[in-house]
Amino acid sequence: MEETLMKVVKFGGSSLANAAQVSKVVNIIKADDQRRFVVVSAPGKRFSGDIKVTDLLIQYANAVINKQDATPITDQIIARYQEIAEAFAIPAGDFEEIRSTILGLPQHDYQDNDYLMATFKAHGERLNAVLFAKVLTAQGLKAKYLDPREAGLIVTDSPNDAEVIPESYDRISEWSASSLIRVIPGFFGYNLQGQICTFSRGGSDITGAIIARGVHADRYENFTDVNAIYAANPAVVHNPIAIHHMTFREMRELSYAGFSVFHDEALIPAIQGDVEVVVKNTNHPSERGTSITSTKRVNPAYPVSGIASSPNFCGIYIRKYMLDKKGYSQKILNILAEHGLSYEHMPSGIDDLTVIMRQDQLTDDLEDTLIRELVIALRPDEIHITHDYSLLMVVGEGMVNRTGLMSKATDALARQNVKLVMVNQGASEISMMFGIQEDHANIAVQALYDAFFPDL
């Protein structure tokens, strides 16, 4: 007999996109009474080309801000919830609460449009949680909506990019003995003034992790639409192997480089609370999924867990004889800071260095300004910006012999004539990072996959 565990489960937007999906979720919750806390996203896309409820709410907010007629939008939003409510025979009187909340959103007092936007967006999750609690009750389960305010989820005063305040965890822990299933909306909390502030987009994963840490859950199940996390992007590599266990650090590095299965900010509460995260598929709940813990795999078949690439980086190359690195770096960082720019890496040679940044931060004008200011401040012998890098990552806790793996990786890349724009590798023994041209990225991922995941 399995021991009793406390589980927090989170369902993504595609898992709750329509009544058919919601009934799968109901079955998942019914199947395991250890699933005590249910965190829900807003209804997502039902089909390719569909609009997510969150995006409809953003349209709604903009219409209100611009004093336009929002009726066509609110009709769509209401219809999304109504379809689910009707399928589960939620009484019309109960549904009226959802309809009137949607229509009433413009009537609240908002400090400014940022707060208005945050509140509108948050209602995708909020109303889905209200509705889903009713659905579970209608299905005979003892379930109740729990608002983040009541739960004690307090966040920083940043309306659309908030972070949890650590005091929240003690408050949330008081709910751990709850005998009911608690349905909690993802994506938002309240600041100390009681205003709604959302996390960054996709932040329902974060709410789930915060609740899991707060109630001291044994496991945080994150239900989405993939059977597992794969060793490479299935859109690039044909039929990549599933990784059934990885460490938090591996997940974090892969998230950075484009593995978007699990929001990387959501890892932090899980790490802090040492809560096992399991990624599972709502559509195939019996699949094993991917377990993410602090424990390394023992004798893994492959030393590497995943190969990822992330596009849209650029590099500012600066060369000057007798470069004084410290003085140089400080001047560069100051100039970047003045423009609110952040950088990712700064590999350096003897008389040169390259500042690797996300290029979506830059416009043509800003690039010109930046180059001009750097020339004035540094008087370099050479300076230029190269666009369209991808960062290519090879991640794995099993990299005890990194020299051999580096050799294997560079050999595989050389065979495919992938040009290395940069290699940047500190003392971390968990990953290798290469800068390559973006149009080489898919070839490179395939080459590394073939090298590190040979048929056994």
Place this chain on the structure above:
Amino acid sequence: MEETLMKVVKFGGSSLANAAQVSKVVNIIKADDQRRFVVVSAPGKRFSGDIKVTDLLIQYANAVINKQDATPITDQIIARYQEIAEAFAIPAGDFEEIRSTILGLPQHDYQDNDYLMATFKAHGERLNAVLFAKVLTAQGLKAKYLDPREAGLIVTDSPNDAEVIPESYDRISEWSASSLIRVIPGFFGYNLQGQICTFSRGGSDITGAIIARGVHADRYENFTDVNAIYAANPAVVHNPIAIHHMTFREMRELSYAGFSVFHDEALIPAIQGDVEVVVKNTNHPSERGTSITSTKRVNPAYPVSGIASSPNFCGIYIRKYMLDKKGYSQKILNILAEHGLSYEHMPSGIDDLTVIMRQDQLTDDLEDTLIRELVIALRPDEIHITHDYSLLMVVGEGMVNRTGLMSKATDALARQNVKLVMVNQGASEISMMFGIQEDHANIAVQALYDAFFPDL
């Protein structure tokens, strides 16, 4: 018939260590009347265990500062010059100028002991130039001593670590039409107040390069005691191949990593004036030597010019989940700056970075302080210092396919079980840099040499 070139020649300390060596230098100058400017070092070691005149002068200065009897030291210094003077039959009256200058050094007014030290040290070169001009004259050549003050070599006001002031070049250029051979002491110039200030140790190379740029020389011949610059340190690799041509950039990168044949600060005037530098051997002047220019080799037999390693680096490894690289780097640089520390490289992973520094800057106490301050400022999840790195460099302008070379290098290192502590590679296409454990350095250099310089 060869066209007439203007050449500046510089002779190092071992080339002028005694009369036998000096007569080789005389023959070199006699052999080519294009050698118009002769820059000399102080007499160096005549045999292993001998004391260089510069070091005797430092002892002399310290004796004077500490009010000790300096006679045993001045006797040795005088004897070094006297041996040369007598061998070339310099009249005793002429030599008396050198003797009295040495004995009179303590009688000058010095602003402080730093200036005293600079002046004492500079006289190793100064008196050698005075003497050598007399030697050349005695040998029937039209030669004259040229003092850096008269030449116009003005330097910054930093008594023992000066830099040339760019205005010097115009003044020096006025000497280019001189019909006499001008013998100029290396290693020092005068500040605007007329005080002697020296370059950093080994700085006669710098004087030669400044004169060469100033007089618009076609070639700067740097005579020392090796037949050429080799592709690897002959003390590590048996009988390495000689590199007969390299670029300024290659030389600069190899200098950084420990190739000490030519002072790396001396490259700058040569680069600025685009003066060819030729490293030649006083003892075998017919050997081809190594030519250093701004022009790349065409179709080189080997894509790589040299393999070098430099010891005594350490790395501060810092890991924190969701590292904000920009904020982090600024805090780190500020803390380093407060302690007057400089860093060499800062390779970074996703959630970690390593600060590579020269470890001779640090004491145990300073390390403790640094770690404590970094912990307070950054609250890292992990921080530690690793000592005794070597930086291993593979340098070559021919690195068009760097991926293939990286693969070859890491494969060679992996076969010898050399652990890679870091790899740091920006957009420069001229070198690859690896951090390795110091005790792997010789094995690594040999492995890379074998990989990149196979018998053809």
